[in-house]
Amino acid sequence: MEELADQFVFGKANVFGSASFYDFLQPENQGKKVYICNGSACLTAGTQPALREELLKKYKPEEIGEMCCFGKCYEAKGYLEMEENSSSPPRRTGGQAGIRDEGLGISKVQILTNEFTTIKEYYKLWEKVLKTSKEELLNELKVSGLRGRGGAGFPIATKLEGCLHAKGDIKFIVCNADEGDPGAFSDRYLLEERIHSVLLGMMIAGFITGASWGVVYIRGEYPRSIEICKNAIEELKQQQLIGENILGSGFNYQFKVITAQGAYICGEETALLSSIEGQRPEVRVRPPYPVQKGLFNKPTVVNNVETLACIPFIIEKGGAAFAKLGKGRSTGTKLVSLDSHFNKPGLYEVEMGTPLSTLVNEMAGGFRVPVKAMHIGGPLGGLVPVSKINDLTIDFESFAANGFLLGHASVVCIPEDFPLIKYLSHLFKFTAHESCGKCFPCRIGSTRGYEMLEKAQNEGYKIDPVLFNDLLETLEIGSLCALGGGLPLPVKNALQYFNQELSTYFKNA
Ligand SMILES: Cc1cc2nc3c(=O)[nH]c(=O)nc-3n(C[C@H](O)[C@H](O)[C@H](O)COP(=O)(O)O)c2cc1C
Ligand code: SF4
Structure with a gap:
């Protein structure tokens, strides 16, 4: 820390203030070899005491720490094993690697879970984009009605337009891959299984706004996502689909991947920006908004992984094709994460406006155990009693009208016998x-x-x-x-x- 303070002329107190903020850097976490998940889905599943007993066969008690959510809520028993040297980035998560995708493909509508072809095939769209006007592309996004999937539901076209018109010698597209909501693993799915939808979405957003940098901020609890993202970027570099004067278009774009160090609040867009800058990630007062003064005070668009991953479909098929799906002002589809209390837990892509009862009772096959409530949309989302299942449809408006919040659409069940x-x-x-x-x-x-x-x-x-x-x-x-x-x-x-x-x-x- 002293070296960093010297190198960046930052002051020791500032470096300490930043470093001490993060879970992975806490003094009490030094020397930990494994972390047990203490997130909501694993808590209500009641799996963690037995998991601890199991891990105690391999690790000393002082080598076992706790952390919140590794995106394995569909099977619970979440844990994260570190490398031998625990100050290195984490290596693997316990249990199955990747997302269990039994839920996929049940939905008739697929935008985000569509089969990936090949880089060559997929990035033909990029060649087209580079020959299209920014206005035309922006218009497709306006027509699509795409709203932010990270919680607030803000229209993406408005952000991109704001950034396009903001003055700045350098602009940034930041992908918020901090998916901190315990119970949510949809961003993890996209990062690990459909990374090119996310990266191409960021590249198109960059082309529209004139941003030459894409920054992917990924939580350290998702080591596999980080590795897959970095490898995908490397491939794009090799294929010369990013870099300087891409395909002779005069447009430059490059990526930077940031490994976050464990802090839920870094998912809040202004705290996230401070985190990238190396400052203590406290929330900033808005205005100014990131599109005006964002990363390093430059015009910046911050969007959620899922929001960005919708862009290639919209540009390829047209905004109207996306807007045709959904209900009212909630257009398109939504990824929904279901925890281990369902008979068929996992990730589902549903058309916005799908009745909650269809998802719970038909797609997911109902509950595995008696459940009294579902906590939907993360820790700040509403607590939906099962008696309301028939009243709700999966879209922003229905949840808001009933006094709940769609948020990131993760579902954590609270069993009858859980106080x-x-x-x-x-x-x-x-x-x-x-x-x-x-x-x-x-x-x-x-x-x-x-x-x-x-x-x-x-x-x-x-x-x-x-x-x-x-x-x-x-x-x-x-x-x-x-x-x-x-x-x-x-x-x-x-x-x-x-x-x-x-x-x-x-x-x-
Ligand atoms: C406490 C808090 C945590 C948040 N965590 C996340 C997160 O993990 N991922 C995310 O995309 N947005 C998160 N958000 C919302 C972001 O601030 C921001 O609205 C979002 O990244 C914008 O992207 P979108 O318009 O595509 O949704 C969080 C907000 C708050 C207040
Ligand atoms: S409510 Fe206040 S203290 Fe709490 S995370 Fe937000 S800005 Fe920070």
Whole structure:
């Protein structure tokens, strides 16, 4: 750290502030040889205590650490083994490598899960793009109605247009591959099985905006994704599909892959940019937005893996072909990650607007065990009681209208016999661990909430509902970003739909 401080004239405190932020770099994680997943899907599956016993046959207790989600929620029992020297990047995840794809192909609509052909065949589209006008390409994206798949649902064409018109000697396309939501593994699927849709999507976005750099920010918990991405970029270089004056077009484009070091908040786009810059990844105040002042203060488009992976289809088949699919303002398809509680867990590509009941009961074959709720859209998504399955369709509007959030469309089930108070406590603990610390409703409030829920479970403490509601309200309206601001949603859903189960932990019940 001292060497880095000297080299970058950054100051020792700044280097320490950045390095100490990340899970992989924490002093208590030095010397760890394996990490057990403590994410939501493995927690509710109840697989981790037995997994720990199993790993203790091979590792000493002090060599075993914990980390959140390796994208293996479809089978639970998630863990990550490190190389001998634990400060090196992680090498392999436990269990099966890659994504179990039994769920694939069931859906009639395939945009993202279509069979990959060959580089030669696939990149014919790139040759065409380089001969097309930016305006024409942008127009196809406008017509497609493609909205961001990373959670907020913002139209991609608006971002690209903003960046195209922003002034800057250098511009960036950043792919947000930090997929931190426990329960989600759709980005991992795309990175490992359909990497060229992601890379070509970034290249087309670069061509439209005039950005000459594509930066792929991939979480360190996905070592295989990083390796596959780097190899694919190497292949593109060899085929001269990236680099200087690509295919004589005058357009330059190159990639940089960043291995993230373990911090959920780095999925938030401004924290992600600070992380790439080597700063402590705290969330930035917006405006200015990244398209105006992003990476190194240059115009930057940040998009989710899945959003970018939709671009080649839209440009090849036309925006209208994409817009024809879906429902209302939610066009196209959505990848949905189902956890191990389903009879057929795995990844599904469904047309937007597909009834949730079709996915759960027909495609996934129903639940393997009795389930009372599904946590959909990550830790900040809504807690959907099973009684609402018939009311929802898989699209942004239906979830919002029913008081939930589609988010990244990951589904973590809460079995009948799993105490909800324990699940809520897990959500507060997760937020407390992942809070960037910039604003105190989130930094302090998440810890106070966790303490209350733990005392209620273990010490017979009765939570004052007024105090608890004050805490939720402060988090909701006083937090700078959606980590602190979004935590109250699943908690409120739980209080609304499972009042009877939770009331014993509250005063005046
Ligand atoms: C706490 C937090 C975590 C987030 N994590 C991710 C993430 O892992 N991946 C992602 O694409 N977007 C994530 N986002 C959303 C990003 O800030 C941003 O909206 C997104 O990358 C934009 O891409 P899109 O328009 O393609 O969705 C997160 C947001 C918040 C507030
Ligand atoms: S809400 Fe939490 S994560 Fe977001 S800026 Fe505030 S402290 Fe950071």
